[in-house]
Amino acid sequence: MVYPRYNQCMPTINEIQPLAMTLSVSERATLASKLLESLPDILTDEDEGVAEALRRADELKAKPEIGLSLDDLDEQISKRFVI
Numbered sequence: 001m002v003y004p005r006y007n008q009c010m011p012t013i014n015e016i017q018p019l020a021m022t023l024s025v026s027e028r029a030t031l032a033s034k035l036l037e038s039l040p041d042i043l044t045d046e047d048e049g050v051a052e053a054l055r056r057a058d059e060l061k062a063k064p065e066i067g068l069s070l071d072d073l074d075e076q077i078s079k080r081f082v083i
Contacts, residue, residue: 060067
C-alpha cells in the first residue's frame with residue numbers, strides 16, 4: 001500500500017476521532033476493520049484462538065439452533081455454581 005506524504009493539510013487524529021464517533025455503529029465497525037487491516041502483521045495468534053472463535057461464529061451462523069439463549073446460559077451457570 002502506498003501512503004500519501006504527510007502534509008500540513010492532512011487532518012490529525014484529534015480532528016478525525018470526533019468525526020468518526022458520529023458514524024453509525026456499522027460504519028464505525030467498517031472503519032475499524034479497514035484501519036486494522038491497514039496495519040502491518042505484528043500481532044500473532046499463537047494458540048489460534050482467533051481462528052477457533054471465527055470457526056465457531058461461522059458454525060453458529062450456519063446452525064443457529066446449536067446456540068444457547070442468555071436465559072439458558074444463566075440457568076446452566078446457576079446449576080454449575082450453586083451458592
